[in-house]
Amino acid sequence: MKHRAVHQLRRAIGASTIRLPVRRCYSTHPPNARLNLPVDYATTPLLAHSSQAALSNKELPEDVRNGPTKKMNLFQAINDAMGIALTEDESVVVFGEDVAFGGVFRCTMKLADTHGAERVFNTPLTEQGIMGFGIGLAAEGMRPIAEIQFADYVYPAFDQLVNEAAKFRYRDGTCGRSVGGLTVRMPCGGVGHGGLYHSQSPESLFTHIPGLRVIMPRSPAQAKGLLLAAIRSNDPCVFMEPKILYRAAVEQVPTGAYELPLSKAEVLKEGKDVTIISYGQPLYLCQAAIKQAERDLGISVELIDLRTMYPWDKKTVFESVRKTGRVMVVHESMVNAGIGAEVAAAIQEDPDTFLRLEAPVARVAGWSIHNPLIFEKFHLPDVARIYDNIKRVLDY
Numbered sequence: 071m072k073h074r075a076v077h078q079l080r081r082a083i084g085a086s087t088i089r090l091p092v093r094r095c096y097s098t099h100p101p102n103a104r105l106n107l108p109v110d111y112a113t114t115p116l117l118a119h120s121s122q123a124a125l126s127n128k129e130l131p132e133d134v135r136n137g138p139t140k141k142m143n144l145f146q147a148i149n150d151a152m153g154i155a156l157t158e159d160e161s162v163v164v165f166g167e168d169v170a171f172g173g174v175f176r177c178t179m180k181l182a183d184t185h186g187a188e189r190v191f192n193t194p195l196t197e198q199g200i201m202g203f204g205i206g207l208a209a210e211g212m213r214p215i216a217e218i219q220f221a222d223y224v225y226p227a228f229d230q231l232v233n234e235a236a237k238f239r240y241r242d243g244t245c246g247r248s249v250g251g252l253t254v255r256m257p258c259g260g261v262g263h264g265g266l267y268h269s270q271s272p273e274s275l276f277t278h279i280p281g282l283r284v285i286m287p288r289s290p291a292q293a294k295g296l297l298l299a300a301i302r303s304n305d306p307c308v309f310m311e312p313k314i315l316y317r318a319a320v321e322q323v324p325t326g327a328y329e330l331p332l333s334k335a336e337v338l339k340e341g342k343d344v345t346i347i348s349y350g351q352p353l354y355l356c357q358a359a360i361k362q363a364e365r366d367l368g369i370s371v372e373l374i375d376l377r378t379m380y381p382w383d384k385k386t387v388f389e390s391v392r393k394t395g396r397v398m399v400v401h402e403s404m405v406n407a408g409i410g411a412e413v414a415a416a417i418q419e420d421p422d423t424f425l426r427l428e429a430p431v432a433r434v435a436g437w438s439i440h441n442p443l444i445f446e447k448f449h450l451p452d453v454a455r456i457y458d459n460i461k462r463v464l465d466y
Contacts, residue, residue, distance in 0.1 A: 105362060105453040109318070109354045116338060116357055117289055117321040124291055124322040134326040142323045145177045145316040147290035148255075151297040152178065152215060154327045156185045159213060161251070162301065164190045166200055166217030174219055175257060175316050201227035201254070205234045208249035213301055221258035221310060222270045235306045236281035250304035253297075257313035258286075259351055259402055260450050265443035271350075271403040271436070276308045277380035277412065283307040283332055284380040286350040288315070291323045295330030296377065303332060312351040335383035337390070341372035344460055345390045347413060348400040349376040352451055356400055359456035369464065379409050384416060388423045395428035396463040402450050405435035429466035432459045 111117060118124035121139040142150065155162045164178060170192045172179035182190035193200050197218055204216035218224045224231075231254070239248035260269040276284045283305050287293035293311070300307035338353070339360070346356050353375055360371040372390050376382050391397045397417060399410035414431035418424050434451045442449055 103454075105359070105457055107358070107453070109358065111318050111320065111354070114354055114357060116353060117319060118291060118323075119321060121322050124324060127291070129295075129330055130324060130328050131326075134324045134328045137324060137326045139322040140325050141320060142290045142294075143317050143320045144287070144290045144293055144311070145175050147294040147323050148177045148297055148311065149179060149181065150323070150325075151294040151301070152181060153184065155213070155215070155298060155301045156181065156189060158327065159301075161211060162189070162213045162215065163207065164215045164217070165193050165203070166255075167193060167195055167219045169193075169217055173217065175313060177255075177311075177316075178217070197223055197225075197227040198230055201230035201235070204252050204254065205230060205238070205249050208235075208252040208306070209238065209247060211251070213251035213253070215253045215255060215301060218254060218256040220268055221256040221272055222267045224256055224272065228275075231276075231282070231308075232279055236279045238281075238306075240281065248304070249306055252306040253300045253303075253309055254307070255297075255309045255311060257316070258310045259312040259314055260441065260446055261314045262446055263443065264441065264446070266440055269441040269446060271310075271401070273308075273310055273379055273401075274403050274408045274412075277409065281306065282380065283378060284310070285332065285378050286310045286312065287377070288312075288350055288353045288375055289319055290321050292330060292377065294323055295328050296332070298327060299329035299332050302329065307332075310350075314351055330377070333378045333381045333383055335386040336375045336377055337372065337386065338375050339371070339373040341370040341394065343369040343371060343394055343396065344463060345372045345374065345387075345394045345397040346400060346456070346460075347374045347376060347387060347397065349379060349409075350402070352400045352402060355451060355453050356456055359453045359460060362453070363457055363460045367461070367464065369460075371460065376409070382409075382413070384420075387413065388417070388420055391417055391423050392426045395426050396466075397427075398432040398434060398456070398459050398463060400434045400451050400456060402436050404438050405433055406438045408433070408435050410435055429463040432463050434459050 124139045125135045169178045170182040204214040207214040258271050287296050300309050348356050399413045401409050410433035434455050
């Protein structure tokens with residue numbers, strides 16, 4: 071009966087009318103758009119396109135600043151960081167689904183060949199098991215790097231993360247045991263067609279768990295330094311990698327071993343009229359919106375990269391907001407109870423910062439819905455939304 075009804079419907083409306091080209095099944099911006107243009111990663115000032123630019127970072131140790139660089143994309147820089155960690159520390163192991171073969175995004179490519187199957191190996195398809203295994207290794211003094219293949223699938227491991235990894239040192243007290251050597255890596259964020267199960271950005275969920283550090287890089291050089299810092303940290307770290315940047319973000323990266331500070335924000339661009347706070351891929355959209363707003367409105371915008379979402383750098387943020395008096399937070403994750411909500415609340419709870427505000431704190435984030443496949447581009451923040459909110463906070 072069901073098949074007969076389908077055939078009758080097709081005859082009634084004409085089969086040709088229901089055959090949509092695949093390209094129509096995804097949201098796109100008009101080709102003559104002024105603001106929502108593709109990010110030009112080859113020219114953006116947020117990436118170091120020369121060795122001189124890469125080595126000018128004052129956070130790098132002196133020997134690294136005087137050393138060579140190599141052109142890498144994000145997944146290659148992450149691979150480099152894990153390779154250094156495996157070489158320098160025998161307690162480091164890497165594991166996850168398909169990790170020995172290089173992983174879905176090639177982040178662990180050739181690590182098993184170089185360091186052996188005992189230190190880089192595959193696991194069964196069980197996120198809870200991966201997390202529990204990592205916690206057990208860390209409790210015995212190892213420094214495990216556990217990969218969750220997609221952040222969308224981390225939820226079965228939440229019991230292990232919340233009730234074991236984050237609470238271990240709290241419950242062990244004077245025994246001194248902890249799982250601080252644990253690093254959990256996971257790809258996250260939208261790519262334009264990931265839909266419900268391959269586009270999520272669940273970072274705000276992890277920031278509600280005391281005892282974890284939550285980190286997200288925006289560039290290859292940053293990913294390498296922050297990942298090495300996370301691996302060497304004595305706190306369990308959740309390291310979230312924007313998968314849209316794995317191949318898109320390419321820059322010169324110092325070849326030496328270096329760490330970048332955790333829980334320390336980076337001022338990417340100084341300004342005096344508006345502060346924009348973000349992290350990960352949306353920073354590139356913020357940069358594009360700032361460029362156009364400064365050209366159109368004659369203003370000066372300060373851009374801050376949180377880098378670590380928890381615990382985050384209140385000092386840098388508060389100092390900037392006191393200077394500009396206007397602030398906006400941009401992120402992909404859902405607007406409700408997201409990072410922007412916490413940053414906004416903290417700004418308004420600090421008397422010295424609150425009294426300097428000239429407008430309410432603005433948030434540009436994913437809408438409070440699940441990631442829609444065909445409307446993903448309109449669900450996530452874009453340049454136009456950021457630009458419009460810059461105007462809104464200035465007009466208040």
